[in-house]
Amino acid sequence: MTNTAMADRIATGAGFIAALDQSGGSTPKALRLYGVEEDAYDSEAEMFALIHDMRCRIMTAPDFTSDKVLGAILFERTMRDTVKGMPVPSYLWDQRGVVPFLKIDKGLEDIANGAQVMKPMPGLEALLADAKALGVFGTKERSVVHEADAHGIKAVVAQQFDVARTVCAAGLVPIIEPEVDINSATKAEAEDILHEEILTHLNALDSGTNVMLKLTIPTEDGLYTDLADHPNVLRMVALSGGYGTDDACARLARNPKMIASFSRALAEGLMHRMSEADFNAALAANIDKIFAASK
Template structure:
């Protein structure tokens, strides 16, 4: 195992023991128009991908530079690849997050989802993963995030999703980064509770195959049965278990999360709820600050 830098060790300690939550600022191509619409930017107000990504980067920059978006309540932030390669206030985004705000930077690395089979959606192939991970290291990224989706309690499907997630995770670890494994369970699934038991048991099996130095994080849907994932949070190979909001409103997601003592938030839509391009900076900062405080309190 290569020697870890002082920065990496400080970030790992922050992830393991820090108070707060991880902000998910990683909407990608498919979900960007929807995120912009919620922010008050309709598709007719930009032309083509470049202008669309310019709008979403402006939104993310406004969030990152807001007075309440600091290490006091925000532990980490998950970035989209374009955001990693872009700058905020003339500084590479990841460097600004860590050096100026004390927030640990992560990178979303998956390329989207395959069509549903066996009740799940696997990750699409990532042929350029090694090059992307090398770039992430250069940009000062601490960890990655990769998402699959579980639609129903299908044992074979869930086993396949978890096996694929851990295969990618080992590649990430070999590159010197910490993977966030995200097998999301659809909150609308008729068999959500059963799927979560299967998922917990499959993850536990895979965790027990990891070697020294192969530490991971987990990003999971807030479970139907509170604290079902405590056994994962207590595993020596797991730095932290974080929760996705999965379409719940901010208030609902926070209420559900607060019942799970060993999970903290990693919310995307719930973080940006009520934010609008048309708001004054004072209005925007007040709305964002309110969301940050709610999510922070639920993560304690």
């Protein structure tokens, strides 16, 4: 069974979900944006230690609390690590009132039919059991749609819901994330196809099976409103997809059924060499913008 207090918080709470789940492939870029170049570390272990320090600065900042942050998506290493001497999921929920999620996908396959499905996830059931034991509420799994190709979009959505059923069986709530590339020449057309595929799969779920949706902010405002209102959808969140903070927030504000789940926009302007006061002020400004757009 999922944690009822966490489920209530996600379903009805005000705020947004912070994405702190950069993986091995995206960590160097995240660190560069943070002002840490690749010559600052000599190994993968040192790289992950630096990104964990950044995440700890964010998680322990004065404004990173349940007042404006509903949840946080964690990379597996982060889930298994500690902050202020506590397991990260426990710290988030017990000290901050922030619901912990886990990124479970292992990256993307090459593009086929204009889309990228997820790579195989060996050991998924064991990982889900560990996450459940550590107090994690849900998961996140990402695919990418690049073109309005019905075959590719069908494959992405079918795989997403297959994984979602495994997650639900483990007592966790999946965040289904079929991202649409914001630079796609057929973004609007792809979103129309994606909408219909998601709706078909939602309608096939058993009553009482809860999922969440994480979608690119659509070209057509309000396109996904009916999905957000679907009885099997606990909450619908938006990814920033490469839009800057101001642009992402403006687009999100035109889609009142979506709340934010931003990564780059959340960390925009945060630098390694900032004083704690300057870092906290910059993060607070980003949190305020994203929170306001998520209302």
